[in-house]
Amino acid sequence: MEANEVSKTVLVVDDEVHIVNVVALKFRGAGYRVLTARDPQEAFEVAKKEIPDLVISDHQMPGGSGIDLCKWLKSTPSTESIPAILLTAYDFSIVEEAMGECNIYSIMAKPFSPRELLAKANAIMGISAPS
Numbered sequence: 001m002e003a004n005e006v007s008k009t010v011l012v013v014d015d016e017v018h019i020v021n022v023v024a025l026k027f028r029g030a031g032y033r034v035l036t037a038r039d040p041q042e043a044f045e046v047a048k049k050e051i052p053d054l055v056i057s058d059h060q061m062p063g064g065s066g067i068d069l070c071k072w073l074k075s076t077p078s079t080e081s082i083p084a085i086l087l088t089a090y091d092f093s094i095v096e097e098a099m100g101e102c103n104i105y106s107i108m109a110k111p112f113s114p115r116e117l118l119a120k121a122n123a124i125m126g127i128s129a130p131s
Contacts, residue, residue: 008125009033009050013043013057013069014087019110023056026114027121040064044072047079054121059088070102083124087112 010032012023017038024034035050037043039061047055055073057066066086073079083103089110098104105124108117122128 007031007033008053008127009035010121011035011037011043011047011050011052011055011057013037013040013055013061013066015039015058015061019058019087022114023117026118030118030122040066040069040072043069047073047082048076051078052082053125055082055084056117056121057084057086059086059090067098067102067104070098070104074102085117085120085124087117 010027012020012027012034013036014020014023015038020036024036027034035046035052037046040057041063043055043057055069057069059066066084066088070084070086073082073084081103083105085106085108086104087108087110099107106120108120
């Protein structure tokens with residue numbers, strides 16, 4: 001394995017393609033395998049098949065929310081322990097209520113720093129990789 005490979009998989013979920021691209025680029029550069037989805041339903045199907053190590057999801061998307069996705073993941077035995085980071089342009093208090101019940105480890109406001117997002121992801125997964 002090369003020095004920058006962390007051998008972890010992250011699933012990035014957002015209906016805004018430029019956000020998916022920015023996050024994917026940052027995480028691939030840090031050695032992650034990156035999966036992507038455009039909405040919660042697609043993400044749930046990908047997660048059940050691929051079992052990522054972390055989900056990074058937008059909070060509000062067409063067809064559901066990041067919280068919906070996290071609840072679905074938590075209620076499914078094969079995905080129940082996958083941690084999540086939510087990206088939101090909304091009030092944090094709305095999201096904080098759901099944190100404990102659905103493995104949301106962190107909430108980040110949009111716009112966000114891709115470097116900070118990577119650092120949070122590394123911390124959640126116990127990786128000491130350069131960002």
